[in-house]
Amino acid sequence: MDKQYSEDSRQFVPETMSNMRFAVLVLGHGEMGRSMEHLLSGRHALTFWERNLEDGSENIPLEQAAAQKDFVIFALPALPHAELAERIQAHISDHCICLSIAKGMDEQGRTPAAVLGGVLGPAGRFGMIYGPMIAEEVRAGHPGFAELGTTQSDVYERTRELFAGAPLYLRHNTDVIGVSWAVILKNVYVPLLGAAEEAGLGDNARGFLATAALEEMARIIESRGGRRETAYSLAGLGDLVTTATSTGSHHRQVGRDLVHCAPGDTCGTGMNVHSEGIHSLNMVQRFGLLDLESFPLLRLVRDIVNEPRDVAAKFRPFLDASFADAASRNTRD
Amino acid sequence: MDKQYSEDSRQFVPETMSNMRFAVLVLGHGEMGRSMEHLLSGRHALTFWERNLEDGSENIPLEQAAAQKDFVIFALPALPHAELAERIQAHISDHCICLSIAKGMDEQGRTPAAVLGGVLGPAGRFGMIYGPMIAEEVRAGHPGFAELGTTQSDVYERTRELFAGAPLYLRHNTDVIGVSWAVILKNVYVPLLGAAEEAGLGDNARGFLATAALEEMARIIESRGGRRETAYSLAGLGDLVTTATSTGSHHRQVGRDLVHCAPGDTCGTGMNVHSEGIHSLNMVQRFGLLDLESFPLLRLVRDIVNEPRDVAAKFRPFLDASFADAASRNTRD
Incomplete structure (x- = not known):
């Protein structure tokens, strides 16, 4: 071997x-x-x-x-x-x-x-x-x-x-700023893909969530002074695809575990210790580094970590908002 | 159920x-x-x-x-x-x-x-x-x-x-042109990701190949009159991630099968019948729709389909050229 x-x-x-x-x-x-x-x-x-x-x-x-x-x-x-x-x-x-x-x-x-x-x-x-x-x-x-x-x-x-x-x-x-935020955010989004997988949303949802995560990543990188396209580099897209689909991935497993959190468990807290992604999200909130109102996928991760119950159901309002926005965006064109 | x-x-x-x-x-x-x-x-x-x-x-x-x-x-x-x-x-x-x-x-x-x-x-x-x-x-x-x-x-x-x-x-x-080429190309690239997987290149290579495929897809879409960013839409990135990682995916399996083609087998020919992606690549060549000299990942698919032997080794010159180009591109800056 x-x-x-x-x-x-x-x-x-x-x-x-x-x-x-x-x-x-x-x-x-x-x-x-x-x-x-x-x-x-x-x-x-x-x-x-x-x-x-x-x-x-x-x-x-x-x-x-x-x-x-x-x-x-x-x-x-x-x-x-x-x-x-x-x-x-x-x-x-x-x-x-x-x-x-x-x-x-x-x-x-x-x-x-x-x-x-x-x-x-x-x-x-x-x-x-x-x-x-x-x-x-x-x-x-x-x-x-x-x-x-x-x-x-x-x-x-x-x-x-x-x-x-x-x-x-x-x-x-x-683009040092861009690659830095890309890898940090990829560790925030990958647990979400793991959670969606474990919650049974299916393979189509994986492709959608990867697309949505990278679109949001591009906007965040731009808001921090980096270049949008860096989201689609090896540091963003490349690392996200590998980590989200590798059977041995720790970050993917973090998300899968969240789905099985029973009410009252301290899964959310426990995750803080073990997941760089969740830690980064906490730092983003503590220091107000990003306006979470503008970034619905980050909010979804936060909501799932804070209250890891009915994970599948939590995706629903995000999906509706995503595609409602798309419709109205085009209507306004 | x-x-x-x-x-x-x-x-x-x-x-x-x-x-x-x-x-x-x-x-x-x-x-x-x-x-x-x-x-x-x-x-x-x-x-x-x-x-x-x-x-x-x-x-x-x-x-x-x-x-x-x-x-x-x-x-x-x-x-x-x-x-x-x-x-x-x-x-x-x-x-x-x-x-x-x-x-x-x-x-x-x-x-x-x-x-x-x-x-x-x-x-x-x-x-x-x-x-x-x-x-x-x-x-x-x-x-x-x-x-x-x-x-x-x-x-x-x-x-x-x-x-x-x-x-x-x-x-x-x-961007009708963009979404059209995105889905067509994703069916060309996914067999390549399946082949890399079966040839044992590892999970890191999956992330790299997805990144490289989407970069090339963006350039092709642009050359056909579409918008680069459409490569990163649901029609490109979204469908590619889902298809490349779904266990039931036909296009992924096409690539995996290529690796086990014995010398003399008509795997390449056989694939033409069963794979929309390989058929599209044949049409691209027959009608000269794209200059394959500019698109090394399409050439790699062509080479693997034409001569499905030593598949892992075929990736090597592509990798070297990809990263040699990156170096000289930056040197010229």
Whole structure:
């Protein structure tokens, strides 16, 4: 089995050539960190920094480890991004590139890109790797696909050299705001698709909900200053399709579980802990980042999470409103 | 089981109100015709016209049956659209609306919309119903979702009245060219996603291929005079997601079967008969409708159909070219 996957992985490696050997610090050695290890080990010098969640102890001194690195990869959730970026900021070299694969928001409602941009400053070299690259799949040797969100083309070129020889297909996207919101929102919408599936709405509804989610995502990205079309990139559409239809997807399962929440259960609360998407939606509400009145699909997720009962019935008013709007929109033309 | 589905279907019926009872002629009583029967019977007076495929005999005189109808629904493949439209053209009343749900091309490489537009003339009242509405799902009581492609808003309003009370959510799309090419192309791309799945490319590849297919679809629609964004409507994105991920999907299975084609088998030829998508691709080539040099994903489908061996390996040059292009595109910026 492993051998077969390994052959597959040799088959699906981008043509990018590079003999560069980089010094890389990977922050976090959980599921995401091990994916990075799988993609990079053997070609680069990898150092892993991690923190014991129970006693807070760290395996190596972070500042010292960051000092001589070509890359620092944030392979952990959004939450500790600011603290860690601030700690390493004065220690990393000018040419060092910070990469993040975190798809959530921190406790202040900031995207990882906003955090890195804020800490590293206008000349800061950083990029976001967002797209369909499910950890289990990558570790099994299947190719991953992502937009590298960065305004700097040399950061893109350098990052391609980093992943040369690895089964990860990267393309450049200068809309950092767009890719950031795309992956965050995809984790909000995927549980909704999972819930619809479990509630028995059928396969046609999956296609409709994907369409509606991406239309709303495009409007949200635009309202945040990004480009509408980024919703339809690998970071939005690509990741949404993969996550919504992968049998092993955690985010899909979150939605399926909601349907079986009994009255009185704390499913909604419990989900907050385990789902980046639901956490992001909470942050959106707490900090008033988006006007939920304008975004009915986000409201539907909120309603299902807050009151996970009669999930199928909750879709009905959303459907009616969606298609009533479409009718009146055209009547007004 | 039936009872439960029936309750589901009452739950998912658009709010549209109408007491209109229409006289409807349905052309064809196969899978598509029976879907229409399921959606419309009980509220309207339905007449079914059908032709015995073995001896060519027709159950009722077509011209006479079309004469007093409010709607004629073409619930059969693209192939006989021109012949049937020409036969009824002089007999239908001025207010009669022709609707088609056919998602292929005829033997002259024409879309059903082009055929209806050509035969009925500039004042012709017609609309195309395209979106996720898998026949088995609709007959099982699950809701369907579609764009009604028509330039005339009164055709849209009238068609909504026709389907009032049925679990079919319709919205208006004036880009008739766009929705026509969207559904045709989705039947070309879905077998490719099925083949990738069966060839073991993994879940990440599904998200990437959906993204790439829709990007190419948007460019093709634009090159044919439609609107790019129609690729991301229910007729494109919505139908593609549903069909590519539905376990019962015929088009998905076509692609999966290709992977197991042994050398010397006539799988490619055989597929022509059974797959609207492969037929459309053949028409595109025969009539030079698109420059395949500009559309690498269509070329990939062609190559896999023509030579269904080592399917997984065939994806590799496509992937390399896709991401090499992305790099050079950005370098040129």
